[in-house]
Amino acid sequence: MATAAKPQPLTITISKNAAEHVSDFMRSQGFESGVLRVAVKGGGCSGLTYVLDIKESAEETDKVVEQHGVTLAVDRKSYVFLAGTELDYSGGLNGKGFVFNNPNAKKACGCGTSFSV
Amino acid sequence: MANPTTGLIRDAGGLAAEYRALVDGAGLAERSDVGRLRITGADALDLLNRLTTNQLDELPEGHARLTVLTNGDARVIDVLALAALDGALLCLTSPGRAEAVIDWLDTYTFAEDIAVADRTAETAQLTLAGPGAAGVLAAAGVTGSPVVTEAELDRVAHVTIAGASVVLWRTMTGGADGFEVIAERADGDAVRAALAAAGATPVSAEAWEAFRIANGMPAYGREFGEANNPLESRLRGAISEDKGCYTGQEVIARLLTYRKVQRRLMSIALSGPAEAGVDLLADGARSGTLTSVADVPGRGWSGLALVAEKRGGVGSVFDVSGAPGVTATLSEPAYALATEPVDD
Structure with a gap:
């Protein structure tokens, strides 16, 4: 009898390309270690805006994910809006920089920096 | 017959006299149904600047500004009157909308330092309107306050009426120049009596509604709400067109640019x-x-x-x-x- 695959809990992931850019940025800013804080704040055209920041360490209550040598730290409330998101990087002359592929986002503003759920 | 909202008992023709007081004299309306919030925290103004239509990158102590809380589709959650006083923000909402505004701000608060206290039940509010309003305030002992003496709207300060410290706020909540008087609830009756003794005519909710409609002042649930954008409701005076991103800005900018209202x-x-x-x-x-x-x-x-x-x-x-x-x-x-x- 076939067994249905157990659904994987939603988490936050970072692509290899994005992780390399984060590591490069941290080195350029003099961080020998640290975490990439991924968060959401109110505002932007659609209501919620993504926030990226480098911090020395995660908060106790953060959700912490390690991938491709980068530690992501997400506060609990932001995680509600970010679960399932992949952080990618769009490079080149026409690239957008860091890109959030967020399955919770029902609508995004024209510039892509804010979203609504 | 007693008005169920104000408790006032009017004689025949009372409505006309009350309305004339608001237009030609000094009318005093009971407005405690307006929501009153006290918003504190280092990030309070910044969060409100990100969520509402008007420019709020700074709001000097003693000054006030009208702004519109909009969703991502630029529909109106409420119109807010914000005043900077005592290092905090005093926020007036539409009647019955305090809880909805608190919930909205809470939803969009993540790491910000902000606290919102609903002071509606603990305070009383009166609106004094009409060309005789400043004279009534002077007769009630309010002299020298910049809220009365300076020619600009949207000034706010503490004054003393009937021995009680009250907030005096010059604004246009009825659609015309007037003063909001906000007291602790326990002081409300004494402040109301003192203003009446100083020459203000108490007016009914019916007279206030006639005044609002005659002035073209939009109200929540009638002329604005979640079915409208603020441009339809003629609230453009509460919209900054160059402040940058806020929730609903993209839609409002498009409506203005392409004249799509x-x-x-x-x-x-x-x-x-x-x-x-x-x-x-x-x-x-x-x-x-x-x-x-x-x-x-x-x-x-x-x-x-x-x-x-x-x-x-x-x-x-x-x-x-x-x-x-x-x-x-x-x-x-x-x-x-x-x-x-x-x-x-």
Whole structure:
């Protein structure tokens, strides 16, 4: 009898390309270690805006994910809006920089920096 | 008969006298149904700047500003009057909207330092309006306050009335120049009595509603709400067009740039009585919605309506659904004329 695959809990992931850019940025800013804080704040055209920041360490209550040598730290409330998101990087002359592929986002503003759920 | 809202007992013709006090003298309206919030925290103004339409990157102590809380589709959650006082923000919401505003701010608060306290039940609010208002305040012992002496609106400060410290706020919440007086609830009766003794005429909720409608001042649930954007409701005076991103900004910028506002709030002169909520008809075609109606002393049946932009402007005459023989003539709302940018 076939067994249905157990659904994987939603988490936050970072692509290899994005992780390399984060590591490069941290080195350029003099961080020998640290975490990439991924968060959401109110505002932007659609209501919620993504926030990226480098911090020395995660908060106790953060959700912490390690991938491709980068530690992501997400506060609990932001995680509600970010679960399932992949952080990618769009490079080149026409690239957008860091890109959030967020399955919770029902609508995004024209510039892509804010979203609504 | 006692008015169920104010408890006032009026003689015949009282409404006309009350209305005239608001227009020609000094009328005193009981407005404790307005929501009153105290917002504190280092990030409070920044969060409100990100979530609302007006420029709030700074709000100096003793100054106030009107702004609109909008969702991502630029629909109106509420219109907020914000004043910087005592290192905090005093926020007035529409009647019955304090909880919805608190919930909205809570939803969009993540790591910000902000606390919102609902002070509606602990405080009382009166509005003193009319050309005699400053004289009433002087007779009540309020002298030298910049809220009264300076010619600008939206000044706010503490003053003392009947021995009680109250907040005095010059603003246009009724659609015309006036003063909000906010006291601790326990002091409300004494402050009200002192202002009446100083010459203010207590007015009923009915007279206040006639004043609001005559001034073209939009109200929540009638002329604005989650079915409207603030441009339709003629709230452009509370919108900054160069502040950058805020929730709903993209939609509002598009509506302004491409002149895509579909409906506009207009003042209505009615030839007879009609019910709010009915359609306005042009050659039988639905052209607008009558949102508020009052029998305004000295003006007759008057109203406010959201009218389809392409269906009519100033001077257009519509039929009124459900009111045979009654016509509605459009004019510009006085509040919009006073607050919208002159280049509109």
